[in-house]
Amino acid sequence: MVDIQQLKELIAQKSELIQRLQTEIGKAVVGQEVMISRLLIGLLTGGHVLLEGVPGLAKTTAVNALAKALSVRYQRIQFTPDLLPADLIGTMIYVPSSSSFSTRKGPIFANLVLADEINRAPSKVQSALLEAMQERQVTIGDESFPLPNPFLVLATQNPIEQEGTYPLPEAQTDRFMLKVRITYPRPQDERKVLDMALDGATRPIQPVLTADEIFAMQEAVRMIYVDDQIKDYILSIVSATRDPKSFKLDKLAPLIEYGASPRATVFLGMAARANAFLVGRGYVTPQDVKDVAYDVLRHRILLTYEAEAEEMSTDDVIRELLSTVPVP
Numbered sequence: 001m002v003d004i005q006q007l008k009e010l011i012a013q014k015s016e017l018i019q020r021l022q023t024e025i026g027k028a029v030v031g032q033e034v035m036i037s038r039l040l041i042g043l044l045t046g047g048h049v050l051l052e053g054v055p056g057l058a059k060t061t062a063v064n065a066l067a068k069a070l071s072v073r074y075q076r077i078q079f080t081p082d083l084l085p086a087d088l089i090g091t092m093i094y095v096p097s098s099s100s101f102s103t104r105k106g107p108i109f110a111n112l113v114l115a116d117e118i119n120r121a122p123s124k125v126q127s128a129l130l131e132a133m134q135e136r137q138v139t140i141g142d143e144s145f146p147l148p149n150p151f152l153v154l155a156t157q158n159p160i161e162q163e164g165t166y167p168l169p170e171a172q173t174d175r176f177m178l179k180v181r182i183t184y185p186r187p188q189d190e191r192k193v194l195d196m197a198l199d200g201a202t203r204p205i206q207p208v209l210t211a212d213e214i215f216a217m218q219e220a221v222r223m224i225y226v227d228d229q230i231k232d233y234i235l236s237i238v239s240a241t242r243d244p245k246s247f248k249l250d251k252l253a254p255l256i257e258y259g260a261s262p263r264a265t266v267f268l269g270m271a272a273r274a275n276a277f278l279v280g281r282g283y284v285t286p287q288d289v290k291d292v293a294y295d296v297l298r299h300r301i302l303l304t305y306e307a308e309a310e311e312m313s314t315d316d317v318i319r320e321l322l323s324t325v326p327v328p
Contacts, residue, residue: 007223007282014220015280020208024069027203029062030196031189038180038295039066039154041274043214044221047177047267048133048153050118050299057182059156063114066154068205070214072111073148079121085128089138103140108132111148111211115155119166126172129153133175150214170302177267178292179299181315217277224273225283229328231269233286237293238265240321241301249324252317255307260300268296286327294318 018040025036035051039062042049051059060076067074077088090106107113108129115129132138133153137146155176157168173179185193196202236247242259244252271292272284298314307317 010220011280011282014217017213021069024205024208025065027205028065029058030192031185035062035182038178041271044274045270050176050179051156051182053182060116063154065205067112069208071207071210074112075107075110076114077107078116079118083121083125085125088128090140092141111150113153118155119157119168173299178295180295221274221277224276230284233328234268236325240325255304255312257304258302260297264300271296290322
């Protein structure tokens with residue numbers, strides 16, 4: 001059992017690292033606190049993050065700022081319709097001088113990978129990402145290569161209604177811990193963006209965290225206390241997506257085709273822990289679970305045609321679940 005006082009001191013110490021990181025990111029990104037906090041949750045848990053929003057909402061800027069503030073290897077991959085799996089993971093190259101093949105590793109071999117506009121590439125490229133995101137390794141030829149540690153995929157995508165986009169396969173989106181919907185900035189934040197652009201003043205971002213410090217923060221997050229009642233609450237929320245009637249949510253039953261997978265249960269617990277860490281708390285509350293529930297569940301609930309006819313979104317379903325499932 002971890003000593004509560006020691007845990008508080010540890011979290012306070014590690015929170016200073018997060019504050020330094022947020023300060024550096026704030027040099028490039030104004031507002032968008034939810035997006036930044038979700039990127040940090042991904043970093044603290046090693047969970048991949050998918051950012052969805054129309055162009056121009058600072059998705060790529062935020063990831064680039066995070067990468068500059070970390071002393072880790074970073075690669076940006078621009079996804080296009082003509083991208084090939086070999087462009088992502090690498091390939092075998094024939095060497096005439098030795099009459100043999102050598103392995104040329106692709107840009108996926110980095111600690112932080114930005115998959116920019118991920119839904120503009122065809123499904124065969126998405127499939128190449130599956131092994132990397134789940135197994136933390138890739139196979140080139142007949143040999144498997146481990147990916148560096150830490151390894152984190154931060155992807156951006158435009159809404160599927162936009163020109164030239166492909167819907168991501170369910171198996172692909174399920175690998176992302178969080179799917180974050182980015183909205184327009186507040187007017188006061190947009191005014192600051194305008195002032196910065198007109199002044200032409202850019203503040204350089206300095207690396208403030210090393211890989212070892214990231215590992216130390218991840219270890220601190222794993223020490224945060226999760227009560228059995230909170231675990232049961234997480235299980236109830238996920239179970240309600242599969243069997244709404246057992247939670248007196250009969251009206252949702254015809255709207256949900258498939259509920260969330262067990263991966264959602266694990267990710268909901270991990271993300272709630274990281275959320276508690278970000279506010280400097282050594283234990284998880286029901287509000288931590290609620291805060292991250294939308295981003296963990298929205299891409300794991302498949303709605304029926306009836307839900308579409310009634311113009312019900314997954315966020316509407318999650319809102320109904322959270323308001324009905326008993327809170328401990």
